[in-house]
Amino acid sequence: MPPAEYENTEVKTDVNKNIFLTKGKVLKVKGYLEVYNKEEKDDLLPMMDKNEIVDVIEIKPLSKQTTPPKPYTEETLLRAMKNCGKNVSDDDTTVLSGYSIGTSATRAEVLKKIGQVGYVSKKGKSYFITDLGQNLVEIFPVKELFDVDYTGKLEKSLSDIQKGQFTRKEYLNNIMNFIWNSVNLIKYDRQKKISTESFTYNAKTKKFVSDKNPSSSKKSTKTDTKTSKSSENTALGKCPVCGGDVMESEKGFFCTNYNNCKYGIFKDDKYLQLFKKRPTKTIVKSLLKKGDAKVKSMTGKDGNKFDAILKYEKNDKGYYGWLIKKDS
């Protein structure tokens, strides 16, 4: 008898704009079940079509509790690193299908390192994240470095170079840009800081050691997420990337969703400094509203003043930069 074939299916049902998720299987080919006559399985979904209208028969509120996922062990973590690209489709043009984090020669070393620097601790066989590790994940500004698929993206570019669809120069350019921007982000992202009072790096043991006893460390490592006093709590406009509010803070003008969309203008913007200018609230407001801003008396290389129209736009590498046009 041929085997029975199932298809794993997820059904999203919209009930008054509340989405209910159902996971289960659909029987595609009956196969040997034809004879056994036992197709009824608990997780078997009925055949249905996309956008089919269904009746709500009963609504029953249930009180349930989820259980946290099991902590990683060395074995499961290594496996996760090896298999993280497994579910990427072959058709994906941005992430390499089947990519891994590291190689079989380097993965164990990575695990050792995250323990040494104090991001995780081990209890028995299981790994647990430390306060330091949690802080890092929450406030480290370069989110790509936490995105496992970012590895898959780089791997994809490398594989495209191999196929002649991407050049080495482009690849290195992208990496350079990424590093340049990431370093700047880390340098200027001073609003949130890992408290240095609570952890000291011991160069000999290569470990971060909590200065206080562990029970009080939770409180003392709390990150400073307060917005600075100089910031005003009114939005200057809407972020052109994500539509979030752009607010003024001590360091600059940032989208409230900055960590994801990266839209922000630093007050000590190095490029405008070349023209002896600093971005102001008025400039930012105008940029957000009209897409450009008139700025008077910029100082040119020759020392002469000129008026200009500024734009702050994404270049083809996906990073924001200034466009300056003389306004005559």
Ligand SMILES: [Zn+2]
């Ligand atoms: Zn935004």
